[in-house]
Amino acid sequence: MPEQQVVLRNCGVIDPKDLSTYLARDGFEALHKALAKMTPQQVTEEIKTSGLRGRGGAGFPTGLKWELAGKASGNHKYVICNADEGEVGTFKDRYILERDPFSLVEAMAIAGHAIGAQKGYVYLRAEYHYLLDLLENAITQTRKKGFLTRQGTSFDIEVREGAGAYICGEETALMESIEGRRGEVRYRPPFPPSQGLWGQPTVIDNVETLMNIPPIILRGAEWFSQMGTQQSKGTKVFSVSGDVQKPGVYELVMGSSLRELVEELALAKDTKMVQVGGASGRIIPYAKIDTPLAFETVLGAGAVIVFNQSRDVIDIMCKTMEFFAEESCGKCSPCREGTQAMLEILNRFSKGQGSGKDMETMKELANAMMLTSLCGLGQAAPNSVVDTLEHFTDEYQAQIKNGV
Amino acid sequence: MSDKTLQKITSKHKKRGGLVSLLKEVQDEYGYLPAEVMTEVADSLGISVGEVYGTGTFYSFFSTKLLGKNIIRVCKSVPCYLADNQSVIRAIQKQLGIKPGETTEDGEFSLQLTNCIGACDKAPAMMINDTVYSELTSAKISEILSNYR
Numbered sequence: 001m002p003e004q005q006v007v008l009r010n011c012g013v014i015d016p017k018d019l020s021t022y023l024a025r026d027g028f029e030a031l032h033k034a035l036a037k038m039t040p041q042q043v044t045e046e047i048k049t050s051g052l053r054g055r056g057g058a059g060f061p062t063g064l065k066w067e068l069a070g071k072a073s074g075n076h077k078y079v080i081c082n083a084d085e086g087e088v089g090t091f092k093d094r095y096i097l098e099r100d101p102f103s104l105v106e107a108m109a110i111a112g113h114a115i116g117a118q119k120g121y122v123y124l125r126a127e128y129h130y131l132l133d134l135l136e137n138a139i140t141q142t143r144k145k146g147f148l149t150r151q152g153t154s155f156d157i158e159v160r161e162g163a164g165a166y167i168c169g170e171e172t173a174l175m176e177s178i179e180g181r182r183g184e185v186r187y188r189p190p191f192p193p194s195q196g197l198w199g200q201p202t203v204i205d206n207v208e209t210l211m212n213i214p215p216i217i218l219r220g221a222e223w224f225s226q227m228g229t230q231q232s233k234g235t236k237v238f239s240v241s242g243d244v245q246k247p248g249v250y251e252l253v254m255g256s257s258l259r260e261l262v263e264e265l266a267l268a269k270d271t272k273m274v275q276v277g278g279a280s281g282r283i284i285p286y287a288k289i290d291t292p293l294a295f296e297t298v299l300g301a302g303a304v305i306v307f308n309q310s311r312d313v314i315d316i317m318c319k320t321m322e323f324f325a326e327e328s329c330g331k332c333s334p335c336r337e338g339t340q341a342m343l344e345i346l347n348r349f350s351k352g353q354g355s356g357k358d359m360e361t362m363k364e365l366a367n368a369m370m371l372t373s374l375c376g377l378g379q380a381a382p383n384s385v386v387d388t389l390e391h392f393t394d395e396y397q398a399q400i401k402n403g404v
Numbered sequence: 405m406s407d408k409t410l411q412k413i414t415s416k417h418k419k420r421g422g423l424v425s426l427l428k429e430v431q432d433e434y435g436y437l438p439a440e441v442m443t444e445v446a447d448s449l450g451i452s453v454g455e456v457y458g459t460g461t462f463y464s465f466f467s468t469k470l471l472g473k474n475i476i477r478v479c480k481s482v483p484c485y486l487a488d489n490q491s492v493i494r495a496i497q498k499q500l501g502i503k504p505g506e507t508t509e510d511g512e513f514s515l516q517l518t519n520c521i522g523a524c525d526k527a528p529a530m531m532i533n534d535t536v537y538s539e540l541t542s543a544k545i546s547e548i549l550s551n552y553r
Binding site: 085086089090091125126127130163181239241243248275279303311316319320326327329 | 458531535
């Protein structure tokens with residue numbers, strides 16, 4: 001399936017500092033259409049019909065999220081854009097924000113109309129501080145044009161910066177952080193559409209998800225839902241890194257094959273395995289390189305890290321688990337203790353001191369973490385270990401201490 | 405440290421929800437989160453010192469130890485590791501005479517290893533303060549660091 005530019009339609013085409021260049025590309029036409037010709041329910045219905053699902057990795061149906069928040073009662077409602085892109089190997093949101101901040105502002109205003117919110121937040125990771133001016137400039141130019149005002153009420157957007165914490169990309173930890181606290185995840189339910197930021201109904205969407213909103217409103221749900229697979233509509237933006245000749249950002253129709261992305265576009269050679277979805281993603285051995293990229297198979301937030309034949313699987317797993325052990329927020333024990341214990345065992349293997357029993361222990365531990373962790377971090381942390389234990393068993397066995 | 409500096413910061417953030425933003429300003433202004441400042445921040449927001457300290461020690465961009473004027477954060481995540489960030493880290497260590505987690509005696513540089521900074525397409529990468537440097541080689545290090553001397 002081909003490359004197609006929906007999300008990246010304006011990237012490299014408009015001047016991200018100049019609203020007029022965005023207006024020349026139908027900028028804010030979708031917002032005007034939504035405000036003038038569509039009720040909030042109609043907007044939400046259009047997004048629901050399009051089949052758009054969250055691009056931050058979880059794949060929750062966006063329109064359903066909006067509907068729940070729209071119907072929930074609350075004194076205030078909030079729209080949050082999750083720009084806390086921290087997944088290892090992911091940089092597509094940075095790429096988008098650098099090149100087309102206006103689409104994001106427009107999409108948030110449309111979401112505000114759909115759910116009845118007066119306030120939006122962009123939560124920008126601390127590492128992307130250099131994008132703050134660009135983003136605030138886009139908001140200011142839009143506000144000055146009067147595009148954020150509607151029928152007497154207004155919608156305004158504030159950028160909040162993180163302070164260095166991977167977990168704040170998790171929606172409830174992110175809200176805790178905006179509320180000025182430690183970025184620890186919340187128990188759910190209640191879910192954000194009923195009780196989110198400051199206990200009020202909140203819609204929280206990833207940067208890439210929001211980028212799809214203006215074209216869906218302008219061109220219609222039917223146009224959008226023609227692209228992709230049964231359960232994954234539209235396109236996906238991938239961040240490709242690792243052992244490839246052309247690392248970078250690629251937008252493909254959902255359902256395209258992993259081979260097309262890493263071999264034909266990013267020019268990978270001599271590939272051993274690919275990690276799809278970043279540190280928390282799945283490991284695809286080369287034998288399965290024709291796997292289609294979609295929610296029903298493998299996707300995550302679209303981080304694609306390619307490893308060639310020279311790479312040591314155990315070494316990579318140690319690095320990956322070290323990441324989770326550091327970034328666990330510490331609130332629930334399966335994740336806080338599980339990541340540490342898993343790292344300890346992996347380190348034994350890297351020193352050639354593993355045992356057959358250790359391999360079984362890792363599987364049991366992984367199962368416990370996946371079932372009992374409070375949020376996606378602990379649930380997904382063991383993914384790559386489980387996959388490599390299955391596909392690269394011999395590499396673990398080679399690191400088993402003699403006679404144990 | 406002057407009380408005026410702190411007053412200026414606390415007067416901007418009167419609400420509990422502003423704590424992370426407030427601490428960011430304290431970190432920038434003082435180079436760390438001094439214990440007495442955290443106490444004053446707690447008083448100004450009407451919350452416990454524990455809450456301020458808990459928040460201040462949660463995020464990696466905050467430090468309770470005085471950091472150097474320039475903070476070098478070298479990405480240690482997998483894509484940068486695949487692109488030999490080890491040689492970059494070694495070059496910085498050699499040049500500055502400090503290990504990760506340390507600050508130079510003259511207080512100019514702190515060296516830290518950090519998780520993914522979203523520059524994997526141009527690995528290996530690092531940040532010095534808010535600026536990203538990518539496609540690094542050990543040869544590029546001395547030139548980059550000389551800009552901060």
